[in-house]
Amino acid sequence: KAGVTQTPRYLIKTRGQQVTLSCSPISGHRSVSWYQQTPGQGLQFLFEYFSETQRNKGNFPGRFSGRQFSNSRSEMNVSTLELGDSALYLCASSVGPNQPQHFGDGTRLSIL
């Protein structure tokens, strides 16, 4: 069974640009959550989607947004990139809300 797939694996952008990251959950999983991982702050929750609806949102500015499609695939968008947005962005999927979450290998975003 394929795991959580995130694309691209690596991305380099400059300040002010915007970026879209993609996540394909494990087959049969309908809940997708996004996290940001940095050396200083560790893993921080961004948002969670279930059945195309955002159920929960972490403490991040409105520049961070996401969506989920009818096939449970999810995208995350960051606009007006800042240097501090450099991080590993991780997607996790679960069968449903409040179920064990399984992570992909992340997209490493570097802002120049």
Next chain:
Amino acid sequence: QKEVEQDPGPLSVPEGAIVSLNCTYSNSAFQYFMWYRQYSRKGPELLMYTYSSGNKEDGRFTAQVDKSSKYISLFIRDSQPSDSATYLCAMRSSDNNDMRFGAGTRLTVKP
């Protein structure tokens, strides 16, 4: 004070040793407790998933939860060099899928 506290280490042990990893937390609403293992350049891998207090064993791994003390532990028996990784504790409440993570403990098992 952080919601979840975890000693970042690093922790270095000889092969075959018993490893003890710990986290403390402050939010009494946390009901679900997880341990993840993360290798370099990879995403976290779910090792243990427990609900409320008690022990859970899976092979060489044992997870313990003491809700009265707000303290959770992961024990690794007969540690192997392949166990060298960063171990993250995570927890959440019963009605919220927003997981809170510890900082991670970096473990090295030396042959």
